[in-house]
Amino acid sequence: MKITISQVGQHVEETVTIGAWLYIKRSSGKIQFLQLRDGTGFIQGVMVKKEIDEESWEAAKQITQESSLYVTGIVRQDDRAPSGYELTITKLEVIQVAQDYPISPKEHGTEFLMDHRHLWIRSKRQHAILKIRSEIINAVYRFFDQNGFLKIDPPILTPTSAEGTTNLFHTKYFDEDAFLSQSGQLYMEAAAMALGKVYSFGPTFRAEKSKTRRHLIEFWMIEPEMAFMDHEESLVVQENFVTYIAQQVIENCPLELEVLERDVEKLKNIQAPFPRITYDEAIKLLQEKGHEIKWGDDFGAPDETAIADHFSKPVFITHYPKDIKAFYMKPDPNREDVVLCADLIAPEGYGEIIGGSQRIDDPELMAERFSEHQLSPETYKWYLDLRKYGTVPHSGFGLGLERTVAWITGTDHVRETIPFPRLLNRLYP
Template identity: 75%
Template structure:
């Protein structure tokens, strides 16, 4: 019976065959222990010298790391094994013998591992992170489909930028200037006027020369937009979505979270509702914590966000930022013209902002004025102005950064481990 490691529990006390790679091995005089992986999981294969031919036992002892194999054996229950099972091996067929595999059990530097990212992905830790990323993506689709959202795919090449062009990658689109998208938001607003509630999931690009552990040059965003949804209702949807995703990972990725040494109790606490503080309250709080350097009108840096987040066990919304800090499309607070109806969701444990969102402007004249004040071309944004010209409604949306969310939920320190092939300030290889 041919199967996979993920399904091996269905065949206890039966003989099965799996296609696998040798992740590692150790042996004594009488037993060889093979650490096997097949992409679906990891399992230990045990070769007992007394139970097999001498030639096969020597074959097992001489296997090299990352050689590909067909391994046949009897499935045994084993409470000590992470997966709950191990394989008593009866036959090994070598498909390809790997020689001098560069990533060995010894310590390697970050740059070395990044240069060998195509191989580093095979490690147990990286496998766990990618499985958690996959579950976040799966549960994202489930949440939005269950709540009546339609998936829409915005363009990656654009002729304008929702937040200006200073941090965009420019290219030529035949005889025109074009940019790699930093957000699909404006197009998603157009889609929301057609479909009601929509979401996108795709790559975005920021030409920001940052080297922090929270930044990537290419990353993935989930961007919902919702017609007839005002600011506070949007916050409720955001906290429901994040709670849903975290609880889905807890349910489906227990083994992966344990592999990473994640404190599960911190994730178990992530359930809506989330605390909310205004930007004004955040400034007061930071002053009380000794951050005398920050003043009203300044944006928060990583130390500020971390200090605020440490005060809560759940993600916290910081709302009503100064108008001067935010893009042109955000709806002003009807009671104050110096702040907008927006919120950043700050993850616990120092992971920073994972969501930015707002109610969007739906008044034609206000949007036109803001475009002029930001020195943006009215011709380039005429199609966006049309949304306020023909059947405008109150509407809201937000964007969640996938890699930061993966880092927070999985507990890894740097976002470079949360995407298969990271693009960093000085890295375009492999």
């Protein structure tokens, strides 16, 4: 019976066959220990010389790291093993002996590993990170499906950006100029006016020449938009969403969290509601801590970390100044110089993982904003139409997948949270 490593728990004391790669091998003379991986997990296979045919024994002696093979054996329960199971090998068939595999158990530099990213993702740590990434993606779909959202796919090629084209990638769309999308938000607002509660989940592109551990050139965004929903109601959706993701990872990826040596107790503490602090309060807090920052400045990474260190959960920073936020954010009706928005800052120095706001729904005010920001009403006539034909209060937010994966996995740099990262100096592999 051919199975995967993830299925061994269903076949204890049964003879099975697994297609696998050799991860690590060690020998004690008459016993060979093979650490095997198949993409679904890792398991140790044990070969005892007197219990196996000579051909299989000799083949096992010749195989090298990342050689591919079929192993047949009996699944044994073993509480000492990380997965709880071990394989007593009764037959081994080599598919290919790998020659001179470049990534050995020794230490390698980051650039070397990034050059060999196509192979690096086979390692236990990278496997664990990408497995958790997949679980988070699945949790995103489950959460929105269970809460009455419809998935809508906005275009990746756009005629321009309502937030300016400085950080956009330019291309030609036949005889027109086009840009890779920075965000699907404006299109999602149109979808919300048709379908109520919607979300998108797709790649976005930022041509920022940034080398920080929080930035990628190409990354994935989850962007919900909700009709008939105000700012406060949106915050509740956001904190429930993040809580759900964290708890699903704890429940479904315990082995991966153990491989990463992640402090699970910190993740268990991620439970709604989350604390909230206004921009005014955040500025005062930072000034008391000696940060050189004044009202009207945006927060840098050290500022966000200093604020987050006051809380054991993610924290919302709300009501930013109008002048440092996007044109479409609705002003606070009680205070015209700030907007109804919030950034969600993750604990442990991982920075902003969500940005959201209530959107302007007044057609006259939106027209004023277009004029103030020198945006083309012709290019985005369709967006202005949303306020002209049946405008309603509505809110939305965007969660960056890679930063969220970095935070939940405890990974220092976002380059390890996406299979093939696109960085300022990297388009290979």
